[in-house]
Amino acid sequence: MVLDPPLARPLLGRLVVIGIGLIGSSILRAAGARSLAGTLVAYDAAEAVRARVGELGIADEVAATPAEAVADADIVILCVPVGAMGAAAEAIAPHLKPGAIVSDVGSVKGAVFTALRAHLPEGVHIIPGHPVAGTEYSGPDAGFATLFRNRWSILTPPEDADPDAVARLTGLWTAMGANVETMSVEHHDLVLAITSHVPHLIAYNIVGTAADLEEVTQSEVIKYSAGGFRDFTRIAASDPTMWRDVFLNNREAVLEVLGRFTEDLIALQRAIRWAEGDKLFELFTRTRAIRRSIIEIGQETAAPDFGRERG
Amino acid sequence: MVLDPPLARPLLGRLVVIGIGLIGSSILRAAGARSLAGTLVAYDAAEAVRARVGELGIADEVAATPAEAVADADIVILCVPVGAMGAAAEAIAPHLKPGAIVSDVGSVKGAVFTALRAHLPEGVHIIPGHPVAGTEYSGPDAGFATLFRNRWSILTPPEDADPDAVARLTGLWTAMGANVETMSVEHHDLVLAITSHVPHLIAYNIVGTAADLEEVTQSEVIKYSAGGFRDFTRIAASDPTMWRDVFLNNREAVLEVLGRFTEDLIALQRAIRWAEGDKLFELFTRTRAIRRSIIEIGQETAAPDFGRERG
Structure with a gap:
């Protein structure tokens, strides 16, 4: 590059x-x-x-x-x-x-x-x-x-x-x-709410939820983070002042997208509770195609695990 | 390695x-x-x-x-x-x-x-x-x-x-x-619910939410994914059968952790709605320390952006 x-x-x-x-x-x-x-x-x-x-x-x-x-x-x-x-x-x-x-x-x-x-x-x-x-x-x-x-x-x-x-x-x-x-500024703020702002918010949120669990120690969260969690810690390490300002200043679009995210998540939660495996499988298959497209247009590496060096 | x-x-x-x-x-x-x-x-x-x-x-x-x-x-x-x-x-x-x-x-x-x-x-x-x-x-x-x-x-x-x-x-x-x-099996299933299963579920979910937005095209989601979204697409590209089975078979722990995640997210949503910047700033600062620890124990690279090659 x-x-x-x-x-x-x-x-x-x-x-x-x-x-x-x-x-x-x-x-x-x-x-x-x-x-x-x-x-x-x-x-x-x-x-x-x-x-x-x-x-x-x-x-x-x-x-x-x-x-x-x-x-x-x-x-x-x-x-x-x-x-x-x-x-x-x-x-x-x-x-x-x-x-x-x-x-x-x-x-x-x-x-x-x-x-x-x-x-x-x-x-x-x-x-x-x-x-x-x-x-x-x-x-x-x-x-x-x-x-x-x-x-x-x-x-x-x-x-x-x-x-x-x-x-x-x-x-x-x-x-x-x-x-x-x-x-337009309005369209930008909505596009970024889904591609950037809400992803950051949920990353910050899951890291916070993990830190607050009483039954699982922080040391366990850290040790076993390679199971998926550590990916979220990257963007949850971003500049706090910058991100506070983003959420305070793009309130409407963030709340709109967040409402949809939560609605979808609650539907998944219900599918898990009622053992509706087909609904889960359908979503998990659909999401693969989006990553392939991001790789194809050169906005992401195809290397496994982001190609990261393993400690 | x-x-x-x-x-x-x-x-x-x-x-x-x-x-x-x-x-x-x-x-x-x-x-x-x-x-x-x-x-x-x-x-x-x-x-x-x-x-x-x-x-x-x-x-x-x-x-x-x-x-x-x-x-x-x-x-x-x-x-x-x-x-x-x-x-x-x-x-x-x-x-x-x-x-x-x-x-x-x-x-x-x-x-x-x-x-x-x-x-x-x-x-x-x-x-x-x-x-x-x-x-x-x-x-x-x-x-x-x-x-x-x-x-x-x-x-x-x-x-x-x-x-x-x-x-x-x-x-x-x-x-x-x-x-x-x-x-114990019980402790394992709870630890993995927070470090792996719920992170995968919310990654699958945000990718699904993005795909379903009417006002933002799929092509826009893909183009501007470098803002944070594309990180989530990695684990949302994982094997659908394996992950369907995980959620169906670790239902209790996943629902418990998911409940806490959603509760925390709704509190953040409220903080955004009421412009409580201090609450956001406090969380965004706290989450940085967890990533530092994961890097320190050798479970993550310190390289910016996972050290990934840029397309």
Whole structure:
């Protein structure tokens, strides 16, 4: 898995990343590796993170303030938790030049678009975005340049968005290796509720349920986790602040999908109680086909057990 | 990950494996690689599987009938689905020599012990077992010799079991690389309900819920699965017959754990509805520690995203 070679001429002048965690630092690395911007600028509210970004050498400039960061910016990408988007937008708003593009990488788009529109001035292009990529690790050291390669990056431009601005942002994501798709904020939030948010919630939940059982010790849960449980612990190790904000900000879609999940689960529970083996067998057969499709379109490895190294 | 070198002298004379799928074929391969038995005998009810085992060359003898397979057997390991254990025991019962050990690898122990005891004669040692290891693939080609290495294999001997027979079976599993633990059938079935059975059920369930959503196309679910969903599709691709039998035969423990899971999930749902961010944050922080422990005891890789190759 490698990136294409660097461009002879950058796509844009100043690319500014606000919030340098897993995603923010991966954008810096991907854009840096391919020389996508004349100047790569990083800002993080935490002084320790700014210092670490300086040490890592993944930005041309590490700004000391949001104002300094976004001065003369062509594209600004907010990579802060969804709940912090409003404050970040407020901090940069007075310092943006007209025609600048402001985007983000939040896993929720409706609430973020509302927050950005509340704070950003006329003349700035607001084009929310969401690269569907990540790992269970957090922070500036966790990022890597190929994170977005062969992954989908969703843009949710408002209906009156400037096509040229959308094209420029699309070009940036494409150059970082992503496939770009556009859709409405509402549809994004529903699609992600089923493909990401509810899966995370049930993973967090089963790990919590296991930890709370009185009759089974935590040590037993850990020892025998290879039976299936440990798969769930991976996404249940994801950043707590980010995920709290996702659930608080995509409430309606999450509750809708969760309601269906629970309804289906209770039907399975009933099938088990009444020994309706055919119902179980029918579902267990149907679900295999979906994994095959995910492997076929190159979004998953076919190696057994994710090909993981065995301790 | 390698096995220890072959033994100079086998641990036992005839080791018989009945049912040659992922687990059965892995036992043949592990025992073969280390010369653990004088003669390795395989039997499967399906003629095509018997032929394939012959082609693979992983057994010294491929028996044509259960009677032929278990004649003069020292240890017989039943590797058929839990619901087929009774019939398998019935088929071999008249042909076992006194003092033979009959074990199994089923993911449920209470129902299996009852089924074996109903069919096997006095003088045969019944010692149910369960290696907590596997992949999402099935069949004789899916097995490999190191599957049990550094995994736990649970034995559930009855209280009046012959200590010498338990020691011989323990020795066999240890020689295949497993760590052996003994516990009661009841405790096993509860531990596995939380570490394996309910995780599989909720994985199957979320994949089914996703497939049934009207507002989100199946193609969207597949495209954006990297957001978390695809992790669940792995175990939801496991063998349908095996898993149907698990749920039908470990009903009580599964319903008990499932009840707690649902209760906890409804509490989370309520926390989302009422925007109780602190409750979400507290759980999401607590669950991280469990993954760290699983990695620390060598049951999981620390590599991001399971270290999987990215398509």
